[in-house]
Amino acid sequence: MKAEDYSQCRVLIVDDEAINVDILVSALQQDYNLSIALNGQSALFHAKSHPLDLILLDVAMPGMDGYEVCSRLKSDVATSSIPVVFVSAMGSLGDKTKGLGLGAVDFITKPYQLVELKARIRTHLRMQQAMKSLVKRNRSLDRCVREHTRELRETQVEIIYRLSRAVEYRDTETAMHVKRLSHFCRVLAFSLGCDEETCELLHLASPMHDIGKIGIPDRILLKNGPLDDEERTIMQSHTIKGAEILSGHDSALITAARVIALTHHERWDGSGYPRGLSRDEIPLYGRIVSVCDVFDALTSLRPYKKGWPVDEAVDEIRACSGSHFDPQIVEAFDKALPEVVEIMDNLHDEPHQGNSFPNPGFAVSA
Ligand SMILES: [Fe+2]
Numbered sequence: 256m257k258a259e260d261y262s263q264c265r266v267l268i269v270d271d272e273a274i275n276v277d278i279l280v281s282a283l284q285q286d287y288n289l290s291i292a293l294n295g296q297s298a299l300f301h302a303k304s305h306p307l308d309l310i311l312l313d314v315a316m317p318g319m320d321g322y323e324v325c326s327r328l329k330s331d332v333a334t335s336s337i338p339v340v341f342v343s344a345m346g347s348l349g350d351k352t353k354g355l356g357l358g359a360v361d362f363i364t365k366p367y368q369l370v371e372l373k374a375r376i377r378t379h380l381r382m383q384q385a386m387k388s389l390v391k392r393n394r395s396l397d398r399c400v401r402e403h404t405r406e407l408r409e410t411q412v413e414i415i416y417r418l419s420r421a422v423e424y425r426d427t428e429t430a431m432h433v434k435r436l437s438h439f440c441r442v443l444a445f446s447l448g449c450d451e452e453t454c455e456l457l458h459l460a461s462p463m464h465d466i467g468k469i470g471i472p473d474r475i476l477l478k479n480g481p482l483d484d485e486e487r488t489i490m491q492s493h494t495i496k497g498a499e500i501l502s503g504h505d506s507a508l509i510t511a512a513r514v515i516a517l518t519h520h521e522r523w524d525g526s527g528y529p530r531g532l533s534r535d536e537i538p539l540y541g542r543i544v545s546v547c548d549v550f551d552a553l554t555s556l557r558p559y560k561k562g563w564p565v566d567e568a569v570d571e572i573r574a575c576s577g578s579h580f581d582p583q584i585v586e587a588f589d590k591a592l593p594e595v596v597e598i599m600d601n602l603h604d605e606p607h608q609g610n611s612f613p614n615p616g617f618a619v620s621a
Pocket residue numbers: 428432464465548621
């Protein structure tokens with residue numbers, strides 16, 4: 256529709272008096288697409304079954320009066336946005352207050368001057384058209400934003416997986432480890448009763464748990480034999496290095512990843528590292544990732560060991576409840592086992608592509 260062309264606008268005239276209808280029709284038929292209803296019921300029926308841009312509504316009609324029609328139009332989501340203009344001989348302050356209070360945009364009293372009537376109708380149609388194009392534009396912007404957000408999220412997830420995979424390449428773990436772990440974390444958090452946002456955050460942040468290993472020298476990370484005390488201390492520093500890599504940015508995702516990197520080797524009884532935190536001192540994210548990380552390490556095939564059967568790995572997790580792991584999380588893990596097994600079935604290990612001289616000393620604890 257061109258800027259000032261309203262000939263396609265659909266205007267419904269509602270009036271029980273033929274003479275009034277005739278006056279409006281002859282005044283407006285050149286300019287708009289008109290339809291007519293001679294009572295309230297057929298006005299409502301017409302408004303529900305035809306698209307309309309404006310309703311000119313009489314007040315005094317037999318049966319359902321104009322006020323009732325207006326109030327029904329406004330309370331129905333299908334018709335509430337159609338502007339209603341009362342055109343009536345009843346023009347007292349009380350009438351106008353009632354009509355406008357019911358949601359009408361205007362109240363024109365008879366007798367009216369045609370020039371004024373036309374100008375006011377034109378103004379309301381102009382506003383209605385502007386509103387419609389605004390709604391349309393908002394919808395398309397909304398779609399655009401949602402699409403971009405989805406793309407951004409997908410890219411974010413992909414970058415996280417690839418970055419985490421780069422770290423795992425240097426280690427004995429497989430690319431699928433981080434994927435399984437992140438899915439385990441989500442279902443475990445859900446089983447614990449965490450909200451959707453927390454579950455999603457854990458899902459996204461947990462793959463970065465071992466990112467600090469990038470700062471561990473090959474001679475230690477890849478050592479084919481037990482580590483001495485000094486080497487073990489350096490190896491354990493992957494937690495602090497990870498937290499350092501992830502420091503300096505306070506987005507929820509990076510903050511969660513930092514907490515996980517730093518605390519995923521803490522133990523419930525305080526015997527973990529790097530800080531020897533115990534019980535609730537260990538952030539929830541760290542406690543959750545700890546269970547999932549160990550479970551996946553136990554059940555995974557590594558170059559130096561077979562994967563444990565699920566029931567044996569679960570027994571081991573249960574046996575460590577209250578020492579290594581938070582008992583409540585072990586309980587939630589038990590409940591989430593069907594989903595955990597499903598994730599394992601869907602995310603098999605690819606043939607191992609990491610280093611070929613792994614250090615078996617970290618099969619479970621890394
Ligand atoms: Fe891991």
